[in-house]
């Protein structure tokens with residue numbers, strides 16, 4: 001559906017918002033609220049009393065999706081993670097919700113007349129296996145099929161803990177509000193009003209056998225909200241660390257490492273406290289009088305030569321699939337990437353004191369960035385003719401939750417696209433660049449992350465993270481404050497702990513087709529020789545990374561290292577394989593010791609590039625399926641490359657590129673009390689994908705072209 005300019009009855013400009021999708025029209029469309037409800041209903045019958053850690057689309061295989069044509073029927077399956085607090089067990093279910101109710105056999109959804117059971121419709125218990133039979137089967141811990149029914153598989157996953165859930169935050173605060181020892185520890189710090197104490201439920205990570213995921217544990221961090229308007233994260237409560245069993249909801253142990261006075265509230269950054277001493281800037285409007293240039297038809301997004309589908313999962317947040325670029329020289333759309341998502345984000349902190357050494361947040365696997373997406377606002381988060389999409393998920397009780405306006409699509413001016421001035425004639429040729437921005441913002445407790453995918457007219461794809469919010473700080477005093485060890489003194493009695501943010505991307509590449517290869521390009525100085533008598537020569541050496549183990553690499557900005565994803569079957573006009581290059585931006589390696597426990601849980605951090613074969617297509621997570629309390633990475637990239645034994649070939653095959661970049665954060669006083677945004681990311685640029693500049697066909701900006709009369713005579 002194209003975006004249209006609308007004018008309401010009041011005559012005021014109304015922006016278009018795509019309607020919520022009632023019936024999915026593509027196998028990768030995210031779940032609708034009705035689909036969430038139906039899957040939850042089935043799960044509740046199977047495992048009553050369990051909580052819902054995750055409800056997301058079970059994506060069909062890549063081959064099924066690539067074979068899909070608009071109007072074809074397709075199945076809908078839902079992947080659910082349940083947790084049984086009473087028994088301390090975690091279950092994975094795949095539920096087929098493409099139900100033909102006449103015979104309760106799975107049947108494909110036909111987009112034009114799809115039927116999804118409404119929440120008010122009675123359940124069909126006769127169509128489900130009995131709970132007893134399920135429990136008998138699940139004891140064998142195997143996948144199984146229930147033919148002719150909604151359930152496709154149910155599996156008990158032993159020895160893991162799913163993500164931390166919002167209802168557990170509330171439970172911890174209630175538990176501690178009546179815990180005598182905890183209240184006494186607060187009094188030692190001068191806190192007499194426990195209602196001002198806020199608890200953030202952090203994973204304990206894994207450091208000793210006591211942290212084993214057989215128990216579901218947290219060691220919360222605490223903050224003091226002095227007034228209704230105060231920022232709690234500006235006032236940490238130091239040294240207090242109860243160990244809590246989240247299943248039994250009881251305090252196992254109360255550790256009180258040190259007592260510090262509460263730091264004062266810093267300058268309040270909120271708008272009610274704005275007392276500006278500077279002249280404010282005049283309005284700056286981004287004006288598109290004829291509306292935007294993109295079209296959004298459901299989740300199908302088209303802009304100039306770009307074509308893609310938007311998606312969502314509660315764990316990964318925004319997913320972009322089937323990314324194509326229309327090549328005007330050959331008159332067809334060419335695929336670049338099958339699926340792009342943020343697979344994991346790890347934030348290790350560098351202070352060795354308790355409980356700070358435990359701060360190794362896995363924001364995707366432990367917390368779920370999609371669950372924490374902001375509702376974006378026009379003219380705040382996105383300027384101009386933006387379109388917004390809602391996303392749907394389930395809360396811990398299985399009740400559907402909608403995050404309105406969670407995904408935003410808009411255009412931005414991006415400066416100069418290309419330009420040349422003929423100095424002999426003084427005639428410029430200039431084209432302005434514009435980018436299509438698909439954005440989300442997620443808040444993970446104290447920190448806020450903008451996560452933008454930008455698409456440019458020259459075929460470049462860029463990911464840009466925007467890091468802002470409130471630092472996770474430590475209270476210090478006396479000699480500790482003076483030494484500044486492991487942190488920067490950023491305010492009175494406040495140290496901003498050194499830390500790093502690692503973003504790990506899963507890039508299922510499809511450069512001009514499914515089968516690709518990967519190369520590394522290093523620019524190298526040449527030795528003096530007869531061929532290099534002036535010693536100025538250098539070459540760009542392109543080396544194929546032939547296997548998964550060869551393709552475990554780090555960046556090298558000093559020699560301009562980059563990697564290419566090539567299609568060996570297709571050559572450009574100049575005889576080279578068509579390719580996209582992965583161009584690293586800012587990057588860093590983890591600063592912890594090589595034997596640190598965090599690197600056993602997230603070994604992928606030690607390298608920036610990984611490439612894997614995409615044989616058994618399934619969405620896999622680089623840090624494993626369940627990083628919460630993981631002792632070692634299980635089911636993550638290192639285990640599956642090594643466990644499968646052979647060093648699999650990456651030559652001319654379906655492959656996934658994993659790129660991991662780190663933001664090195666030594667806090668500054670200027671980052672407090674709220675952090676001005678910093679940005680980091682990477683680019684995927686065409687590299688011989690086209691035969692020439694693919695954006696020479698862009699119209700010139702009207703203001704820039706002088707009329708013939710004003711053109712000065714040539715300087716001859």
Ligand SMILES: [Cu+2]
Pocket residue numbers: 467499501665
């Ligand atoms: Cu930071």
